[in-house]
Amino acid sequence: MSISQSEEGGSQKLFSEDAFLEDIRRQMLRFAMLQLNDNHQAEDAVQEALIGAMKNATSFGGRAALKTWIFAILKNKIADILRQKQRMVNVSSLLREEGEDEDFSELFDRKGFWQTDERPVAWGNPEAALRERQFWLVFEACLEGLPPKQARVFMMREFIELSADEICATVELSTSNLHVLLHRARLRLRECIENRWYLEGEQNAELS
Amino acid sequence: MLNCHDATRLMSEAQDRPLKLSERISLKMHVMMCSGCNNFKSQMGTLRMMTRSYSKNKNDSESPK
Numbered sequence: 563m564s565i566s567q568s569e570e571g572g573s574q575k576l577f578s579e580d581a582f583l584e585d586i587r588r589q590m591l592r593f594a595m596l597q598l599n600d601n602h603q604a605e606d607a608v609q610e611a612l613i614g615a616m617k618n619a620t621s622f623g624g625r626a627a628l629k630t631w632i633f634a635i636l637k638n639k640i641a642d643i644l645r646q647k648q649r650m651v652n653v654s655s656l657l658r659e660e661g662e663d664e665d666f667s668e669l670f671d672r673k674g675f676w677q678t679d680e681r682p683v684a685w686g687n688p689e690a691a692l693r694e695r696q697f698w699l700v701f702e703a704c705l706e707g708l709p710p711k712q713a714r715v716f717m718m719r720e721f722i723e724l725s726a727d728e729i730c731a732t733v734e735l736s737t738s739n740l741h742v743l744l745h746r747a748r749l750r751l752r753e754c755i756e757n758r759w760y761l762e763g764e765q766n767a768e769l770s
Numbered sequence: 771m772l773n774c775h776d777a778t779r780l781m782s783e784a785q786d787r788p789l790k791l792s793e794r795i796s797l798k799m800h801v802m803m804c805s806g807c808n809n810f811k812s813q814m815g816t817l818r819m820m821t822r823s824y825s826k827n828k829n830d831s832e833s834p835k
Contacts, residue, residue, distance in 0.1 A: 666775070669775075670773070670774060670775045673773055674773030674774055674775035674776060675773050675774045675775075676774045676804075676806045676807075681805070681806035681809075682806045682807070682809035682810045682813060683809060684809050685809070685812075685813060685816060688816045688819070688820070691820075692820065692823060698824070701820060701824065716821075717821070719785075719786065720817070720818055720821035720822065721821050721822065721824060723822070726786040726787060740786075741779075741782070741783050741786065741787075744782055744783075744785070744786060745778065745779050745782040745783070748778075748782045748785075748814065748817060749778060749782075751817060752810065752813050752817060755817075755820075
């Protein structure tokens with residue numbers, strides 16, 4: 563599967579590959595839905611991002627660069643929509659309640675110290691993992707394993723890179739509630755990545 | 771004296787707001803003595819780095835070597 567890399571026209575060609583387009587559209591839609599929780603708005607945002615990308619597609623050589631760029635456009639679109647939502651009424655639909663009282667007793671003992679087998683281990687050289695395709699499948703699975711509300715605010719903060727204040731205003735959370743959600747998301751995500759990658763890295767590498 | 775649960779909470783919040791001096795001091799005391807939390811601390815930065823490069827690296831690694 564080689565992609566011709568002539569500077570001009572290379573990504574035009576990519577856009578005509580149905581499989582590539584379908585794949586990226588599906589990923590974009592899933593991400594937009596997670597953030598916007600509104601089918602219609604998510605479809606619109608993805609559509610606009612794709613159209614915007616196609617207009618300027620000639621300057622992109624390969625798949626990776628193109629996809630990174632399309633996602634950057636989508637991130638901006640979603641950030642705009644979220645900021646607008648602040649001023650609209652239907653914000654309350656954004657974050658429905660979910661099991662708030664989570665039990666972290668599997669992680670910490672009664673006094674709040676790490677359970678022996680849950681104590682975080684050193685991850686070695688994290689940059690190495692980022693180059694492995696399999697790592698990103700694990701990462702994605704861990705993200706999808708988060709409760710939706712935690713996943714949403716975590717991705718707002720770390721992927722779309724909104725500030726804590728912006729997130730609070732957008733989804734009508736108090737600052738302390740946001741901190742609680744982000745703390746839980748990070749605890750879970752960290753644990754999941756450690757268990758499924760760093761403690762089982764070898765097995766994973768053979769799965770692909 | 772902080773326990774690990776509180777220490778992880780502060781380390782998470784440090785990603786989103788500047789910690790107060792008193793918080794920084796008690797966190798530092800805890801992390802010096804607790805290897806688990808010491809690992810957790812560097813993993814907060816790693817997690818951020820990973821998430822920011824999420825779509826990018828996933829696709830870079832799919833490119834032909």
